[in-house]
Each structure stands twice: as structure tokens, then as C-alpha cells.
Amino acid sequence: MNLQQNLQQRLTQKPLLLMTHLVLGYPSLAVNREVIRQMAENGVDCIELQIPFSEPMADGPVILKANQEALAAGIKVRDCIAFAAEMAREFPQVNFLFMTYYNIVFRYGLADFIQRAAEIGMKGFIIPDLPPEEGNEYLQLAKEHGLAAIMFFTPTSTDERMTEIARQGSGFIYCVARKGVTGQHTEMDDSLVEYFGRCRKATDLPLAVGFGIANREDVALLHGRADMAVIGTATIKLVDREGAAAVGPFIRSLAEA
Template sequence: MSRIKACFDALKAEGRGALIPYLEAFDPDRDTSQKLLNAMPEAGADIIEVGVPFSDPSADGPTIQLAAQRGLKAGATLAGVLDMVAQFRRTNDHTPIVLMGYLNPIDHYGVERFCQEAARSGVDGLIVVDLPPEEAGIIRPHTKANALDLITLTAPTTPDERLKAILADASGFVYYVSITGITGTNTATEDQLTQAMTRLRRATDIPVVAGFGIRTPEQARTASRITDGAVVASAIIKAMAATFDDGQATDASVPTALGHISRLSKAVRNA
């Protein structure tokens, strides 16, 4: 059984949704992001989403764009991100890790080689933001061969017929982009999430998590109660970045991010 499925099965038995916090690899440096990654499960992360820094993160808002720039400046590479996951796996073999990024670095690295090395490093799933379902054939055979879940993205504007088509091969979980826009901007209302989930439940029986625009513990609680999990990204990065001194991490950086994750976790567990 995959780590992602085992996680959602356990959470279903507990009667709650998942908290899925995000970190940008190498932001603002390798050591700081490694410390944060290693400590996230104890702070309450059920699944961890690791962003791969990219020079043109078109789906992301200004907070993650700046984090990606800091990560690239600190020397982030795809191989370096995989090595971070491998280091995490030395002490944690149960918390699922999903890489979120863009196709260009994967294509440049070599799709087959990347999937093989991602699985070997301990990655469980991939979110390739700019890969349309119609073009997923470039990577899907290699994710299947290496037992990696290729996470499907859906949006409020996805038509019903297309929804059925793109969810036919979905695995791991469905990532519901709950707003029409970039990360860290607007937030979907409770009614909007409820209506979306009614539609999604008719199209798939795998877990559905909500992301984009979820910032506060209250919003995470609502999202995780209606869906199977809440992804929180920009709010964590923004809180940590506020502790930086001239773009560099301080002693307060990791504890601040972990404190925010802990508050989110308590809200999700009380949903």
C-alpha cells in the first residue's frame, strides 16, 4: 500500500481530513528548509508538499514566486530537492511527500530518470502544475512503473464531461484548485466548497483535497471538514519570511513556520 493511501485510510478511520503544509525547497537556504521539512510531521503535517523552485512559476502568487527566487539563488536543483527528500526518509518512513512543480525541469532532467530517482529518494506523488491531462502520457508510464501517484488538478471551471475524463486515471488524491486565480489570493467560501465536493464525489471515489487561498486555521478547518484535506502554502511561507534578516534565515524562522503549522493542525483535528 502506498504511503498516501495508508495516510488517507488512517485519517478516515479517525474521522478527519488531512493537513498538507507546503514548503519551498532551499528557501531561503538548503539547511533551513531541510530542518523545516524534517520537523513538519511532529508539528502536525499529515502529508507534506515540497515545492521545486522554478524560474517561471506561473500558477503561483507573489509569496511563492519570491520563495522560488530565494530557493534558486540558494542553489536549488531538482537533484538537490530529491536529496532533501532522501535525507528526510532517513528518519521518517511514513509521512507521504508530494513534489509540486513544473514540467520544464523534469523534462530537462529526463522524465524516466527523474521518476526512478524520485521513487528511490522516497517521493510518493507528483503535482506537475502545467501538464495538461491530454499530455500526461509523457510522464504517466514512468510514474506507474515507479509507483508514484500523479496527482490530478481540477478547478471550479472544469466542465463535468472533462472532469470525468481527467479523473479516470487519477491516483493518490485529487487536488481541487478552489479558486480561479493564483496561489495565496482569494479564498473559496464554505458553500462553494460544498457544491464543488458534491460534483467531485460523483466523478471519483479517491480523496479530494482543497488548495489555493487557504491561509488561516479557521479556513483550514472548514476545508478539511468539507473535503479530505487542506493544503496551506503561502501563509506558512509568508510567516517564515517575516523573520528573515536581509533575506537570510534567523533563529526564529523554523520555529515560526512550525508554530503556524501546529495551529493549523489543531484546527484541522478539531474540525
């Protein structure tokens, strides 16, 4: 079963799915392991495992800092892949995706990276700085290995652009809720509702909404407008503030929104 089929099956059981995000190696792989356990045991459907990069252009200050500190502590791509393999084995109920920037993939070797991801049980990739026009080989290799190449809609995307992006993508579409970087709050106003309507018209793929989704109220507003809520910065802040044990109750509260 590919990622799209898996998500569509889950959507027959609950109205809104949850995807979370963490930066591998921040604050440590040991903490990552406990955070993932808390997420998996409380019903998270997908988890983005971010391979740290020195210039994460789509990420706000919290995730930028996490990337920098993980790199400073010595995390390597091979460590991230080994850890991801362990998590995919331990929590088969979760769809794990690699999130990173294309320089990491290019340096590793595109074909080798995709093959290795398939071997360890990953379900797809989120690479925000690789536009589909420059990603033909990536898209083809991902398809050949049965992995999802996640594409992005943004509020500035035209209807025509959305249709073309959706045609290239697979798994689900990541709908960026607003211009800018991750971590800033997103207000649910008429323009955002209209944008979600355009997203829905452009594709039959499930719609995941991220950038500024931080609490139970934000998640509740997505019911009927999206298929999956993406929680990133809020979880990292929570772990920094209260530790990994706080993640389970937080995720449970979002699932009940």
C-alpha cells in the first residue's frame, strides 16, 4: 500500500490526520527516540524526520536553531538514516518521511539516497527547495521505488500552477498556510478558506496543512478543510520547555480537537 492509499484508508476512520516533525539529533537522538514513541503511541499518522542542514531556508528560528545545534553536536547523514531505519522497524504503524534540503540528497547521491530510504521502510520525501521543473530524476526514482515525492501548494500559487504541481506529486500535497517560514502563527481568515478551496479543486491527493499550526484550536479549524494537520515548531518548543514526556498528552489533545 503506497502512502496515498494508506492515508485515504485512515481517513475513513477519522476526519483529520496528524503529521509531526522533528529535527534528528536535536537535542539528541535519545530524546528523538522518546518523542517519537510518545507520538506513535498517541495516534500520529506521519512523522517528518528532518536531516539537519546548515541553511534550512523554509524554516523559522526555532527549527533553524535545532538544525544548527544538531550539526554542532556532530550528527551525520548516515546517523540519521540508521536512526530512521530503527524507528521504521519499531513503529510500523507510522508513515515516516525524510524532510531535508536538496544539497544533502545531492551530496549523498540521489539514486543511493532514494534506494536506501526504500530499503529501510520510509514512505516518502519532503524537499522544499527542489521545484518539480528541476526534479525530474528525483520524481522518477521516487516513483520507481514506490515512495511519495511530496509537493507544495502556497497561497501565491495560481490555479494552473497547483494543477501542474499536483500532477507531479504523490502521497499528499503539503499546503503552506501562509507566506514566510515555519513557526509564525497563522490566522484562519476568509482568504485562507478561499485558498484551501482552491487547493481542494486542484487535486484528489490528501491535503496536509502546515506553517503556524500550533494548538488544539488551530487543528479544530482545519476540520472539513484539510485532511492532515502538520505540527512542527510547537512540538520542538514543548520539548525544550517541558521535556519529551509532555509530547504524549499534547498529541492526544490535538487528536481530540
